[in-house]
Amino acid sequence: MRTIDQIKESIAADFMKNEEVAEAFGFRAGDDFAAHFSKVSVVNLLFYIFAAAAWVVEKLFETHRSDIEMRIEEILPHRARWYKTKVLEFMQDRTLVPDTDRYDTSAMTPEEIDAARVVKYATADENRNASLLTVKIAGEKQGVRCRLDPEVEVQLEAYLAEIKDAGVRIDLVNCEPDTFDCALDIYYDAMLLPENVQRDCEAAIRRYIGNLPFNGEYTNMALVDALQAVEGVRIVEFKQATAQAEGARQAVAIDARHVPAAGYFKAGRITLTMKPHEQV
Template sequence: MRTIDQIKESIAADFMNNEAVADLFGFPAGDNFAAHFSKVSVVNLLFYVFASAAWVVERLFETHRAEIEARIGEIIPHRAKWYKSKVLEFMQDRTLMPDTDRYDTSGMTQEEVDAARVVKYVTADENRNASLLTVKVAGEKDGVRCCLDPEVEMQLAAYLAEIKDAGVRINLVNREADTFNCSIDIYYNPMLLPENVRRDCEAAIRSYIANLPFNGEYTNMALIDALQAVEGVRIAEFRQATASASGMTAVTAIDARHVPAAGYFRAGQITLTMKAHEQV
């Protein structure tokens, strides 16, 4: 929002650019206002009064706009991304201010706020057919994604029940990482040691799996692309990949792509068959 001085400068600029006014006062059109009118001149004081009145009107409209937006926010049901942002604001072992969806952080340092916000990863997706909002979450320990502790999950569930819109059903997903296994044939440059190429290939696989976006889609093609970038790999021939959700005995064969049930993977058994690539 503009200040009084900014409004006054805009009025003065229009005044100085008006050719009829310039002829009347005897100055070149577009000249500097301060070069012809002092701070105590009648014109300068009138401009200040006009600018002050305009500033008050702009403030009133700004306040009115903020009140209308707040009212609309209270009436219209929130979208999925609102739930995502609110889950990231969840704070462990703290309560909301009465009749609000906000915490009182006035007596906390930024470090304390960051430590209390234990949810580091979250997605919120609506299943329109089932009228269900699925919220997947994860924390972080030593830079690695992890499941939230059970007591924290209970607090988060209570927090969501408090802030959610009436009638919204929420499926909170807080699970250990899905296990990813794969089997790949690596045709390597025989001028290099197969042990070194194997080590770099396994590191590339683990890096790809660990750095997928939270609840992001894994693809066999992208994994092969990551292996093709490893020095010494001439051909990476995909055999199979599987995923198993934590606590489940079923193993899912990955056909082209897969989204982990927990929102993230951990690398399990990586089987690399090293084959020297001989020139034909």
């Protein structure tokens, strides 16, 4: 929104560009307004009055627009993306401003706000068949995704119950990461030490698993691509990969692709069979 001074400068600029006005007042069109009119001149005072009136009108329209947007926000049901945003804005050990879905952060520093927002990763997806909104979350410790503490989960559930639309059922998923196991045959350049190539391959697998977007899709093909980029790797023969969610009785085989139940993985058993690549 423009200030009174900005509006006044706009009026004065148009005034000074007018050739008929310039001829009547005896200045050259395009001259600086302050060079010909003092702060106490009648023209300057009139322009200020006009600018102040225009500012009041603009302020009224801005207030009206904000009021309409707020009313629309209250009427329309929120989309899944809104829930993701709100979960990321959740603050540990703090209460909402009464009758709102917002926190009062006016007395908080940016560092305090960041520390209170303990949910660092979140997704929200609607299951149309079950009329259920699944919200997956994770925190972060030392740069690694992790499960939030139980007491924080209780606070987050209370927060969601307060801000959600009436009738919306939310399934909050706060779990340990799915365990990822894999087995591959690596044909390596025989001029290199196999233990060095194996070490780099294991690092590439852990890096690929750790850098997947939260609730992102793992694919066997992308894993093979990551290994093919390792120095000394000639051929990658994929054998198998499995994922086991927290509480699951057994791991499930990954056929081409998989989205972790928790939203993220941790690397488990990485079995690499190193074979020297020989020219045929």
